[in-house]
Amino acid sequence: MRVAVLASGAGTNLQALIDRVHGREGVELVAVASDRPAAQALERARAAGVAAEAFVLGADQNRAGRDRAMASWLAERETELVVLAGYMQLLSPEFLSRFPGRVINVHPALLPAFPGIGAVEQALEYGVKVFGVTVHFVDEGVDTGPVILQRAIELPDAREPAEVLERLHPIEHQLLPEAVRVIAAGAVRFDPSNPRHVIVDR
Amino acid sequence: MRVAVLASGAGTNLQALIDRVHGREGVELVAVASDRPAAQALERARAAGVAAEAFVLGADQNRAGRDRAMASWLAERETELVVLAGYMQLLSPEFLSRFPGRVINVHPALLPAFPGIGAVEQALEYGVKVFGVTVHFVDEGVDTGPVILQRAIELPDAREPAEVLERLHPIEHQLLPEAVRVIAAGAVRFDPSNPRHVIVDR
Numbered sequence: 001m002r003v004a005v006l007a008s009g010a011g012t013n014l015q016a017l018i019d020r021v022h023g024r025e026g027v028e029l030v031a032v033a034s035d036r037p038a039a040q041a042l043e044r045a046r047a048a049g050v051a052a053e054a055f056v057l058g059a060d061q062n063r064a065g066r067d068r069a070m071a072s073w074l075a076e077r078e079t080e081l082v083v084l085a086g087y088m089q090l091l092s093p094e095f096l097s098r099f100p101g102r103v104i105n106v107h108p109a110l111l112p113a114f115p116g117i118g119a120v121e122q123a124l125e126y127g128v129k130v131f132g133v134t135v136h137f138v139d140e141g142v143d144t145g146p147v148i149l150q151r152a153i154e155l156p157d158a159r160e161p162a163e164v165l166e167r168l169h170p171i172e173h174q175l176l177p178e179a180v181r182v183i184a185a186g187a188v189r190f191d192p193s194n195p196r197h198v199i200v201d202r
Numbered sequence: 203m204r205v206a207v208l209a210s211g212a213g214t215n216l217q218a219l220i221d222r223v224h225g226r227e228g229v230e231l232v233a234v235a236s237d238r239p240a241a242q243a244l245e246r247a248r249a250a251g252v253a254a255e256a257f258v259l260g261a262d263q264n265r266a267g268r269d270r271a272m273a274s275w276l277a278e279r280e281t282e283l284v285v286l287a288g289y290m291q292l293l294s295p296e297f298l299s300r301f302p303g304r305v306i307n308v309h310p311a312l313l314p315a316f317p318g319i320g321a322v323e324q325a326l327e328y329g330v331k332v333f334g335v336t337v338h339f340v341d342e343g344v345d346t347g348p349v350i351l352q353r354a355i356e357l358p359d360a361r362e363p364a365e366v367l368e369r370l371h372p373i374e375h376q377l378l379p380e381a382v383r384v385i386a387a388g389a390v391r392f393d394p395s396n397p398r399h400v401i402v403d404r
Contacts, residue, residue, distance in 0.1 A: 110332055110354075113315040127398040129352035130312055132332060150331035152312075152354035156402065159393075191361075196329040200358065 001184040004031040004079040006070075006087035011041025013085035013106060016173035017180060018048045027184045031077045033070050035089050051077060067095040074099075081183060084138065085176060088117070093140050103138040104183070106176045108168045110134060110150060115143035120161045120168070129156040131164055133171045135179040137198070146196045148179050148188060203386040206233040206281040208272075208289035213243025215287035215308060218375035219382060220250045229386045233279045235272050237291050253279060269297040276301075283385060286340065287378060290319070295342050305340040306385070308378045310370045312336060312352055317345035322363045322370070331358040333366055335373045337381040339400070348398045350381050350390060 003021075005014050014032060021027040032045035037054035045052035055070040057063060074082065075098065084091075084105040096103060109119035110132035116122075123131055132152040137145040151171050158164045182188050182200050191197035205223075207216050216234060223229040234247035239256035247254035257272040259265060276284065277300065286293075286307040298305060311321035312334035318324075325333055334354040341347040353373050360366045384390050384402050393399035 110312060110315065110330070112328055112330075113312065125396065125398065126314055127349050127396065127400060128312070128314075129349055130334060130354045132354070147329050147331055149358070150356070152332045152334070152356065154352070154354065156351070159399070194327065194329065196327065197361070198329060 001026055001180075002028055002030045002078050002080045003083060003180060003184075004033065004074045004077065004081070005029060005041070005045075005083045005085050006033050006035075007041035007085045008034060008036055008039055008088040009041065009086045011039065011044045011086070012169060013172055013176050014041045015044050017083065017085065017177055018044065018050075020173075020177035021180050021184075022048065022050075025181055025184060027180055031074055031079060033073065035066075035087070041085075063089075064092050064094065067092040071095050071098040081180065083176065083180060090142070091138065096138065096140060101137060104148065104179060105136055105138050105143070105145075106172050106179075107134045107136065107143050108165065108172065110152060111136060111143055111147060120164045124158065124161060124164065130154050131158070131168060133168055133175050135175050146190070146198050148183075148198050148200065149175050151175055203228055203382075204230055204232045204280050204282045205285060205382060205386075206235065206276045206279065206283070207231060207243070207247075207285045207287050208235050208237075209243035209287045210236060210238055210241055210290040211243065211288045213241065213246045213288070214371060215374055215378050216243045217246050219285065219287065219379055220246065220252075222375075222379035223382050223386075224250065224252075227383055227386060229382055233276055233281060235275065237268075237289070243287075265291075266294050266296065269294040273297050273300040283382065285378065285382060292344070293340065298340065298342060303339060306350065306381060307338055307340050307345070307347075308374050308381075309336045309338065309345050310367065310374065312354060313338060313345055313349060322366045326360065326363060326366065332356050333360070333370060335370055335377050337377050348392070348400050350385075350400050350402065351377050353377055 022029045032052045042052040082103040111134040114122040135149045139145040187201040224231045244254040284305040313336040316324040337351045339347040389403040
């Protein structure tokens with residue numbers, strides 16, 4: 001399965017994908033795109049021999065145009081699955097329609113709790129004792145698509161976002177490659193009686 | 203600490219309190235009230251030698267009047283903590299003001315996800331992979347008060363409410379007595395920098 005990754009930042013989830021699934025079990029990373037030319041994710045991609053490109057909003061490029069150019073670049077590389085790994089932009093409906101049911105995202109909360117940005121900050125503000133990570137299909141809402149994998153961690157005494165993120169990152173780095181692996185293996189399907197219920201055959 | 207329990211149904215959470223904390227570590231169950239005269243919880247209370255009474259809505263009794271009568275009955279028994287254990291009625295603001303910050307509830311979901319009735323059904327409909335239990339202080343909202351304890355369980359293949367509830371009940375039966383125990387021990391306080399953040403000293 002030919003996999004593309006979109007990332008905005010340091011790219012540690014991308015690195016987990018490079019280290020754990022790239023070139024194995026039928027998974028090939030074929031493209032990494034970012035909204036930020038300085039994103040470390042692009043360097044990580046190039047270091048791993050994966051095509052990397054920034055698609056930036058600007059005076060001559062609105063969101064729809066940027067997403068169209070990015071989708072075409074990914075399609076040229078015959079992308080079969082698009083993985084959002086710390087990608088901080090909303091994708092246009094047109095982009096999603098180019099990869100129907102083939103875009104996934106990792107989110108640092110147990111969705112549907114705490115969608116959107118600042119999930120860990122939201123959770124701390126609420127005062128939860130259990131945190132977690134969700135990998136889900138992307139639909140047109142903000143973190144509303146069907147859940148593929150979730151993992152929880154009890155942190156009853158957590159007070160600072162940094163300490164929670166430090167515990168969530170290793171879970172993300174495990175869960176996102178695992179999701180790519182099971183999708184590549186054809187082990188992910190929707191429950192016909194409830195299309196929001198994702199069945200993972202193991 | 204003198205503890206009252208409100209319950210509507212079978213009273214298995216009440217039974218857990220009777221078996222695990224009643225008469226121990228400074229905890230005394232002193233009253234059990236129900237909105238249903240036939241609730242098995244009332245029988246369990248009487249069998250344990252705890253005063254039990256039903257407070258029923260009817261032609262001559264509206265919600266405010268019922269809650270006032272119930273609050274007076276609990277106050278006569280010098281109730282210091284009110285525990286909702288499967289109590290299916292909303293409490294009036296007046297009732298809550300009689301026991302400020304001294305009413306707790308157990309809910310079969312990881313709040314703030316899936317508040318209100320049918321929490322497990324809501325979670326299955328959403329398609330979550332992680333379920334859980336929350337014990338929280340009761341405020342005037344529906345399951346919106348500060349979280350005291352939470353515990354999660356991964357059930358990625360769950361499809362039916364009954365199978366999820368069967369896994370959640372033992373967690374409830376552990377978590378609710380634990381919450382009563384730590385409150386009785388004076389080990390529960392609010393973080394001055396965030397009143398939604400409940401600190402449990404252990």
